[in-house]
Amino acid sequence: MRYPRRSLEVLREVERDRRLGAIGLAVKALDAFKPLAEREGTSVSLLKGLTKRLLKTRPTMICVGNASAELCCRIMDKAKDGEVSEYILREAERMQKRLVLAKAAIADAFSQEVDRPIAVYTLSNSQTVLECLKRIRDRLEQVFVALSDPGHEGRDLSSELSKTGVRNLLVPDMAVGSIMPKVDVVLLGADAVLKDGSVVNKLGSNTAAKIAYLEGRRVYFVAEKVKVHPSDEELRLEVRFSKGEGYVPFFDVTPYGYVQKLICEDGELEPYRVRALADKYAELRRRVSSPI
Structure with a gap:
């Protein structure tokens, strides 16, 4: 299959990017579909082929594959005659808008959890966490x-x-134990949510959540629903090469028992809803992988 040059460039950008968060990567990944809209006679086969390539890209950033699979299936459902070109641009932009707006909705939901001034501990560079903190800046002590x-x-x-x-202090990772007594809330993003409610996020999340649990602090994870891991796929955690250390882990998994609340764009994401979404994304991926 011959894909447009720009589609292949986007694939490489998504593969190599180490600064964007998971949702930012998903939004970028959907740009790979848009050049197909400029081709007359783009087939379902070509659409599914590109989607399959995106499913293999950044496996820990599960929303890249989920968003791609959902977009592909939406287009196939619209294009009953097999001609998909006219639907690609509109559906891709709709999904990108939905992903971007989810961040603000999550911030609204989280802000309802905070009714007094608090000190917060966080890590990594989640844009969803950033939006949440900006939303409650008038209630942030530190x-x-x-x-x-x-x-x-x-x-x-x-x-x-x-x-x-927003007043903040950059601290060493190893200081989490000494800082936790000064904290009211641990607020973390998520790269994936597993079917049992466990959360995949940047290395250090598991440790922070467990220490917070022992100290009696509240632990919130914030995640868009598109980050729920498909129920029938094996979890693959990315590793990164570090000069002098070789390959090192970049993500860890926090068991659901250490999570006080998992918040998505329409409120709390309870375990039964996580399971339903896991099955939904598994089915979408099966449709993409099935013969035409």
């Missing part, structure tokens, strides 16, 4: 941002918070 090794994405989050006037 934000502790872990440096988030490897990658040090915490620097970026700290910088963005400072630009918006």
